Structures are given as structure tokens and as C-alpha cells.
Amino acid sequence: VSIGDSPVKNWRLSGTAAMPTASNLDSGNMDKYKKSSYACQACPIRCGAIIEQGQGRFAIAGEMHRPEYESLAALGNLLVNDNLESIIKANDICNRYGIDTISTGTAIAYAMECYENGLITRADVDGLELTWGNADAIVALTEKIAQRDGFGAVLADGLAKAVERIGRGSEKFAMAIRGKGIAFHDPRMSPAGGTAFISDANPSHHMNSQIAGMLENGTPIGSDPVLQVPKLDPFGDFDKKGPMYALGYAYQQLFDDAGMCALYTVNTQPPDLAELISCVTGWDFNWEEELKAGRRVLTLRQAFNAREGLTPDQIDLPERLKTEPLKPGAVPFPKIDFHALRQGYFKAMGWDIKTGIPARPVLVELGLDELTKDLPA
Structure with missing residues (x-):
């Protein structure tokens, strides 16, 4: 509070x-x-x-x-x-x-x-x-x-x-x-959090944006080259954050799927998940493969919603959170263009912003072609 x-x-x-x-x-x-x-x-x-x-x-x-x-x-x-x-x-x-x-x-x-x-x-x-x-x-x-x-x-x-x-x-x-x-973390204070509220296949979910938020605020999440992102304005550059969010959300998805504690991702650099998975499974699992696995899960979840007719325009923040500033006693924050942020994220993931349907080449790349044959054309 x-x-x-x-x-x-x-x-x-x-x-x-x-x-x-x-x-x-x-x-x-x-x-x-x-x-x-x-x-x-x-x-x-x-x-x-x-x-x-x-x-x-x-x-x-x-x-x-x-x-x-x-x-x-x-x-x-x-x-x-x-x-x-x-x-x-x-x-x-x-x-x-x-x-x-x-x-x-x-x-x-x-x-x-x-x-x-x-x-x-x-x-x-x-x-x-x-x-x-x-x-x-x-x-x-x-x-x-x-x-x-x-x-x-x-x-x-x-x-x-x-x-x-x-x-x-x-x-x-x-x-x-x-x-x-809505989970009780004000999206007017977190562009990454608010975007996850309206972009994740489970809308209003609050446990999937911590790593994207760390990247947004300039906090490193690891030393591997694929984990590096350009420094952007936390409350600006709304048209440039798609790849950053795609990386952060994919990392978070696999982190959750691996059974790791979400508290690892609250303002502390998370452990080297690729190395941990390799040690436990014996797989030769690098960061590129890890992020691809995270994108695969995110995309399959999104494909399910698209198949059921749930389109992005049906998911939005309440008007109060889009138009009313934080008050009183809180630090004033600039207005956030969540629609531009979602559009950039969908583009980075290869999902259609109008229908929510993942592009067929993306599904093939992620090994989801056979599982998604019932998607609308």
C-alpha cells in the first residue's frame, strides 16, 4: 500500500x-x-x-x-x-x-x-x-x-x-x-505487468511478468548473450518492447513449468535455469532451446484460446485503470499505451493481433503443427 x-x-x-x-x-x-x-x-x-x-x-x-x-x-x-x-x-x-x-x-x-x-x-x-x-x-x-x-x-x-x-x-x-x-498489483505502475494482464492466455494472471519487468527496469537476468536486451524507457518506448516481453514471458513460462519458486523472480537475478535443467535431465539444454520451449508453451496456450474464438479485442483492462491516475499519495506515473505494448508482443511472438492465431510458420518452427490443425485458417 x-x-x-x-x-x-x-x-x-x-x-x-x-x-x-x-x-x-x-x-x-x-x-x-x-x-x-x-x-x-x-x-x-x-x-x-x-x-x-x-x-x-x-x-x-x-x-x-x-x-x-x-x-x-x-x-x-x-x-x-x-x-x-x-x-x-x-x-x-x-x-x-x-x-x-x-x-x-x-x-x-x-x-x-x-x-x-x-x-x-x-x-x-x-x-x-x-x-x-x-x-x-x-x-x-x-x-x-x-x-x-x-x-x-x-x-x-x-x-x-x-x-x-x-x-x-x-x-x-x-x-x-x-x-x-484483477490481482492486486497496479498495472499503472508496471507496463510489463499490465501487458501480461491483457496478453496472457490466462487474462489477469499476476505471476507471469516478473522477469519481463526486471528486463524493463534494466535488471540483468543472466550473462548469456540471448538474455540481453537494449535499455529502454520503463515508462516509454511502447513500440519497441515486443521482443523484450517475448523473452521475459518465455523465460517465466519455462521457469514455472520447471517447478521453480516464483519468489526467485521477485527483484533478484534468477538461477541459471538452462544449466539446472541440463544437470537434472542430462540433456544438452542451452538458453536458445530453453526460450524456444517457453515460447512453445505460450504459443500452444494462445492457440487454444484462438481456436475457441477468444480474440485480443475481447480482453482489456477496466476503464478505471486506463483513464484514472493513481491517487492520492502515490508517485505519479505516465499513461501507459497497453494496446501498443500488446501489439508489439504479439508481433514478436508471431501471433495475429486481430484473431490471436499464431502464424503457421511459427507453429511449424515450434513443433506445434500437428497439435494445431484445428485452428481456423
């Missing part, structure tokens, strides 16, 4: 000036609930934690994992909610019902803005007072969504259906891409 990357009040505000009590949500404040640490398979860092919070009106039954960043943002600062115990409770409800915290928080934020603007009333929402920061209402509505109870059923199928049901111009409050809630 302090640097403006994490949204406040349904992406209308940012920074600690908008939410001075945001530090209540700092992870360290949950140390008093911590029972033990846990890790992904074989990881020595053990960054996860098991917590227990059995006191007060937001007590949970038994143990749960400590809420992580996206959940804290979704059920916290997005809703101007600084009550940490209520976030733990709402996160626990989502866990027990198997629903996504990003989608839940985004749906509640949409409903709160509808309520604020008189599109829905207290009678419509089962008597809840859906005002910003109302922790009790947030927990109650999370439970209602999970159980499809009352107004919760209006939101339970996601934002696209909720907008259909409420109507009345409420789509401008739905902060989603094709109905999918």
Missing part, C-alpha cells in the same frame, strides 16, 4: 494517505497467532505459516494457513478494511468452501461501490450495511457468497453474472478482465 501498488477502495485510491491504518495488515502482526511454519516440497525457506485465532467475534475453528498478500489485499485494503482478524476469518471461510479470495474480495468491493452509489439498498443486501471498512459486513457477505444465501447468490457466480443481475451501469464498478478479478 505504501508504494501505491496495492489498491484501496476498489482501485479508486492508493497509498497510505488513502488508508493510514494499512500497516495493521502487515504480516508481522500475525506472528502472535503463529503455530508453526510450513514449506513447499523440499524448500528450506519455509515461508508459509500455520496460525490459530480462536478469540473474539472473528474466531476461527482450528488452524489455517496465514493469509498471504493477495488475500490480505482482497479482503483488506481493497475494501478499506484494517481489521486483521476479520480478514483471517473471511480467508478461512473461503478456504473451507474452496472459493478464491481475489474473486471474493473483488465481488464485495463491486457490491460496496454499488451500495455507495445507490444502485442497491440495505434491503437488497439482506440488511447488511455495505460501507467501506465494515468488517462485520465483509465477513457476513463472504459467508453468504460461499453458501449462495440471499444477496450472496447475486455475487456467487462472479462479476460478469453479478453485473448482469444488478445492471444499471454498474459495470464501471466491476474491476475485472472478462469477469476475472
